Amino acid sequence: MSGREFFTARTLAEVRSGFRPAHRTPAERVPLSAALHRVPVADITAPAALPGFARSTVDGFAVRAMDTYGASDGLPSYLDLIGAVRMGAEPTVAVRAGGCVAMPTGGVLPAGADAVVMVEYTAETMPGTIEVTRPVAPGGGIVRADEDVAAGGVLAPGGRPLRAPDLGFLAAAGVTTVAVHRRPRVAIISTGDEVVPPGTVELAPGQVRDATASALAGLVADAGGEPVIAGIVPDEPGALKERLVAAVAESDLVVVSAGSSVGARDETAGAVAAIGEIWCHGIAVKPGKPTLLAECSGIPLIGLPGNPLSALVVFGQVGVPLLWRIAGCEAPPPQPSTRVRLSRDLASAAGRLDVVQVMVRNGVAEPIFGPSALLSVLTRADGYVIVPEPATGLDAGTEVEVILYR
Incomplete structure (x- = not known):
């Protein structure tokens, strides 16, 4: 592409609502040990009720609740102790009127009982006689056979990443494998004659090590994807197109780093346009405006700015939600956040969303400024503050939400 391209930027809200490629990864079945943070393809239902028994x-005594009505310290109820329930065993006795059965936590409720009175409110006044000093209502101290989930009920919803408690719930129901979306494969392509591999010991004047690809790979892995670092493409006509064709054929998402800034040597837009359809070239966000979004044979592609800070910020705002969607999750898991006050004024421009890196100390957010070529701005930050498009800035002392880095 020759000459200089001028573009109209889309807002971040327009990008998130409008750029929604249909591509999703196929299903695969995995054991629970490999299912953490994976996205079920459909609701996972219970084969039977849980816990399966009342x-x-x-710890206490199984009773008929009516036998404890009116019990108090001054006027206790007295019940006959007629047996005990052992853990992991079916009861061998039933509760009758005026009787009770000793219960451990988790024990099976014997027939005839509808409540368990806590041991703290009882005393054995004589062998075989239990004094009860507090009444208990029907259902007190017990869980029903289907209180956790009924047979056929949803154990884990489709489209939501599985969390540690979900794995425990599935295990309790006897579900040992789950059908989930395959992890998206993300090809990360770096471009530019000045970019050299990270292992380069000595740099020639003008050369830079490829730091962005490694950082992007980390973001991809953190979002549940499988990063594939696809190498560095030199600034040669046709070289990027050839690499893109191969990447699209093998990937679920293609990310191009350092080739989307508008300029005389920009090859990304031309190469992408030759094999797919560009949805936009420019997002009203700082840093990261010269970002390209496209689809190539149904596979989404993101062209990121060349500066590492810009590339990582915009991938976090656009690429990460897109990656989760490809993996079957329409609403990405929320990031941790905290509310603090700004230490100083933040200027912005109306119509542009600003992502400002901050350090958080003692309830105060201190903005970190620096050129978008500096990764140290990100490594020093605890999180970031969003200045929304309509705002022209935020005043010192304003309470803001800081999205924290994990």
């Missing part, structure tokens, strides 16, 4: 939630 059981005690406290």
